[in-house]
Amino acid sequence: MLVTTRRRELTLSVQGRELIDVDVYTPEEARDLLTHALDRAGIAHTDQHMHDLAEALGYLPLALNQAVSYMSALRLDCPAYLELFHDRMMTLDEVFPDWERRRALAATWELSVEQADSYRPQGVARPLLGLIALLDGSGIPEDVLTASPAIRWVDPTAPAPPAKKSVWKKLSNAIRGHTGVPDPLPQLSIGPHDVRAALASLERLSLISRTNRDDSQNDPNVLQPGSWVVRCHQLVQRATREHHLTAPTRKAVHALADALMDAWPEIERDTAQAQQLRDNTHVLRSHARPDPQSGADWLWNEQAHTVLFQAGVSLQFASRFQEAITHWTEMLSLHERLLGSEHQDTFNVRTHLASCYVTSEDLAGSEKFLTDLLTDCQGTFGPDHEITLINRNNLAIYYFHSGDFSRAINELQGVLTAQRNNLETDTPETLTIRHNLAICFAEEKQYERAFKILEDVLSDRLRILGPDHRDTLAVRYSFADYLGRSGQHKRAIRALEEIHLSQLRVLGPNHPRTFLTRRTIAINYEKAGQLEQAISLLEELLPDQQGVLGPNNIETLATHHRLAFSRSKAGRLKQAISTFNSFLPDQQRALGDDHPRTLTTRRDFAIALSMAGHVHQAIDILKQLQPVQIRVLGPGHEETLDSGLRLAEHYRDIGNTIQATHQLEVVFRETSRSLGSNHRDVFTMAALLMDWHSKDGDSYGVFRAYKNLVLEHLRHLGPNHRQTLTNLSDLDNSLRVSGDVTDAIRIYGELLTGFLETLDPNHPRILDIRYKIANLHYQAGEATRGIELLKSLISDHHRILGGSHFRTVVSEYVLEKWFEEQGAQGADEDPESS
16 A cells, blocks of 8 residues: 655654655656656757756656646746746746645645644744745755744744833933843743754654755764754745745844854854855845835845855855855945945945955956055045055055065055054954065065064964964964975975864864865975875865865866876876866866966966977967966066066977077066066076077177176166176177177167166266277277267266366377377367367
8 A cells, every 4th residue: 555645753664664755856857757748738948948947846746747737828938937937926826826726735835834833842833944945945054943043033932032222221221330231132932952843843744854964074973963954845945935924024034144143153164064054145135125215135234234244254265256256246236335335334345355356366457446445445544444454465465466575565564563553463463464474575585584474473373362273273384385385395294284184173174274285285295206196195185175165166276287287297298288178168267367377277288288299389378378477467477477488498499599589588678677687587597598699690699688688787786786797897708709890889889778778878887888889980990980989978078077087088098099090180189179
C-alpha cells in the first residue's frame, strides 16, 4: 500500500514501514518535462527559457505542471509567464488558478501551518514561517532565527518594546540623574530551544527542511554548534508572504535585520556561513518595500540599518571586490538621495567605496574619485578629522598600487603627524598607518627600516589586540612576506608556516588570508629554486579557492596566474601556455582589460610564449600591452619598463635591429627618469644600448648613448656630480679614439642643446662645450666656422669670467694660433675688440 503524506515523524519509518522522500525535480528532469509538455502545447521555447522557468518555480513538479497548463490556456511563452510570475501585484492564485481547489498549494500550506502552529510552543510556528519567507530559502543559518530579535518577534506573549521617550521625559530623567542606562527590554516567554522546536514542527509538516551545513573546515563526524541551515521552497515562501497573517511588515524586516547582526561573527571564520548571511541580507533587502514618497525602504529609519554596512564590509573581507563596489555604489546613491552629499553617513559610504577601489587595485578612474573625496572631506570636516585621515590613507594605498611609493610614503607620514597632533598613538587606525608605511618602505627596498617599523607595530598590536587578532596576524604575515622579498626565502617559509597554523586556528582554512599565506609559501619555494614543490602547493591551493571563493575571484585568479608562471619557469612551457589560455579570458571578464593584475598576466603570458619559441606572438601581445600599461600604470612603472625592454629584445631576436634599438632608447629614457640616473639599472641599460650600437657598427649610436647618459646625469645629479663628470670624460675619450670629427660635432651640438635646457647659458660647463665645438669645427677643416665660434666664446669669457681668467687666456692663445696657421689678416687684431 502506498500512502502520501507531508509529515516527517520518525514513527513513520518503524514497524516495517519505509519512508521515501519525494524531492523536487532535478534540472534534467525538469527540462525533460517542460520539453515534452511545451512541444505538445505548441509553445516555442529554448533551453535557457526552460531553465529560467524551472529555477523560478524551484523545480517543484506540481508548480511546473500547473504553469504549463496556464501557459497553454493563455498561449504564453516562458518569458511572458515569468514576467507575470515575478509581478509583485499578482498573487499565487492568479498565476496558478487551479490551486483554488483543496489540493492546491495554498490550501495545503494553510492546513500545514495551522497544524504546526498548534504544536508546542503554540503560536510560534506561523510567525516564524513569516520570518523565513523574508530570507533566502536556499539557506538560512539557524542562528539568525534563534537570535534574540527574531525570538522577540515570534514570541506570542511578548509585550511591545518600550516606547521612545519624548525630549521632555529625557530631560526629566537627566535632572534626576537617571542617564546613560537604557530601559530593560521585556522578558521573553520563549527561548532558542522553543524556536528550534517550532522549526522541528515546520519540518515535520514539510514546510521547511533543516540540514547540517556542508562545511569542509569542520570534522564531518562532529556536529558543530550553530551549523544548522533552514531551507524553504520559494513557492512556500511566496504563499506565506501573500497570507494576511504573515505578510511582510516593516517591523518584521527590522527584526530580521537585527537578528542577522546578532548572528554575524566578528571574524568570519566560516566562509559558507558568511556567504549565507550576505545572501540573506540581500534577499531581506528585496522585501524592504520603498516608501512611495521618500524612496526610503523598510531598512531605513533616519539612517541605513547597520546590517547593510556589515554586508558591504563582509564582501570586502571576502575579497569579493566587484560585488562590494556594486553594493557601496547603490548605498551611496541611496544616501545622497535621502541625506544629501554633505551628511557624515554619506561620507562614510564614500569612504567604504574608496577603500574597495584601492584594495581591489582598480586604478582606472580611482584617483579622481579619491582626490575628490579627500578634497570634500577637508572642506567639510577639516584636515585633521578622522574621516579625512582615513581617506588620506586610502589615497596613499592608491599611490602604492600605482608603484609611486615615494608619494605613498609622504602621504602616510603626513597622516601620522596629524594623528600624533591629535594625541592618537595607539589607536587601530594609527597602527594601520604605520603598518602601511612599513610596506611602502619595503617596496622601496628599504628593508632594514621596514622591518624595524613592523617589529614596533607587532609589539603594539600584541599588547593592545592580543596574538590572535586578525590585524596582529596581518603584521606577522607582512614581516614574513618581506623576508622572502628581501631574498631570505628559508626564513620566510618557516615564518609563514607558523602563521598558517595560527590562521587555521583563528580564521579557519577557508579564509581569504589563510589562502594568501598558502600562496606566499609557494612563491617563496619557487624563488628559492624549489619549483616542483611550489607547483605542487599551488595545484593543491587552486581547487580550494575555486570551491570557496569562486573561479573568478581576484585571489583565485592570482593563484591561477602564479601556477602558470611557475610552470613556465620550471620549463613546463606547453602546460604553462595552456594554463594562461584557460584563465586569462576569465580574468579579463572578471577584472577588466585595464586591471593591473590582468596586465601582469598578459606580460607573463608573452614571456612564456617567447620561452617556447613563439616570439612573434609574444611581440604582438607586448605591442598591444605597452600603450595600456603606459596609460594605466604610467611610463615609469616597473612592469611597463620590463615589458618595453622585453619587446626591444624580441625585436632584436627576429632581426629588426632598428626597431629594437629605438625601443631600447625609449625604455632607457623612462628608466632614467623614474629610477634616477645613478640607479644601477640605468647603467645596465646604457651599457646594453652601447653594446647593440657597437654590434651594429653604429659608432654614432654609441656616442649618442653616451651623450644621453650624460644628459640624464646632468638632469638628475647636476653638472658637478662625479658621475656626470666621469661620463662626460668617457664621452670625450671615446670620440677622441674614434677620430670621427663629424660625429663628434653632432654629438656635442646635441649635448649643448641638452645642457642649455637645464643650465644657465653662462654656466662654465656650457662654455666648455662651446669651446670643444669650436675646436672640432677647426679640426674638421671648417676654420672660418671654428674661428667665428671661438671669437664669440672669447667675448662671453671676458663678460662672464674676466680677461685674466685662465679660460679666457687659453682661448685667446688658441685663436691667435689659428690666425697664424691660416695666415689670415688681422692676426694682430686685438681679440677683445673683436
